[in-house]
Amino acid sequence: MTNPASSAAPRTQVVDRPDSFTQRFSPTPRGARLARRLTVLQLDRWGVRPGSAVSDRAALVVAELAANAVTHGRVPGRDFELSLVLPHADVLRIEVSDARGERRPPAPGDLGTPCPEDEHGRGLLLVEALADRWTVRERLPVGKTVRAELDLRGRSSTSL
Template identity: 50%
Template sequence: MKSIAPPSVMNQHHPTTTHEFAMRFTSTPRGARLARRLVSHRLHEWGHSYDTTVKETLTLIAAELTANSVVHGHVPGRDFHLRLTAAPTGLRIEVSDTRTERRPTRTAGLPTETDADSGRGPVLVNALATWWGVAPRSGAPGKTVWVEVAITGP
């Protein structure tokens, strides 16, 4: 399990963000799909080609976080917000929605047979992320799920 209050992989000594992408999306499956595709395209533009592990990992994490925001964080008439940042030592993705009471948990195991169609998201994110957590949404009601992945490439 990852630490709840980790040291950031986003290089605390040189917190220079080299790239940033942020956008609001409709809280629908279509909005989640568009967010995932745009994350993939941005990473490619930032030098992480489509066939790299970093791009595949972040795209998979984006798909999981945005789908969870639509399914578990949806409030009628409210969008979700995605923010992707890159620094020399890591990538960070944040997905914010307006539900405060439905927070992902840091489960260590897979779901039971009765939950066979869901419940794998936190396990997947925990396996792929360097660090991840949930924080109150800044400046608005809700929560932000954030994930950081350390990189050694471009």
């Protein structure tokens, strides 16, 4: 006999240290919305007020990367993962990982311009405009991670 309380528990583990937050989400529009909302909540815990420029930029970056993970990186039975990290006081690192390593987006700077009639193809343009830096990395054992960084105090040229 199963314990009803244990079956209602989340199936994923949340890693919540003072300088990082990681959680997996179902690869659905609902999972993408939840990732965006939890980003705003976690930033508020770190002292970044909801509605501030940093909070709004981070929420938009997470929304776009999560939507891409759900749309282009979905593998049945595999979740996508969001990580928020403060590697130091001046940078917020956002990472969204999915299990579809063979479908990699263009490199930063190689996005091109979508036709005005295109209904898709603008998400990474928004990420490029909002993030101070972004890149795509291989995720081991399988998949890819799109990493974006937001400078919390002015613009910087440090590398990913």
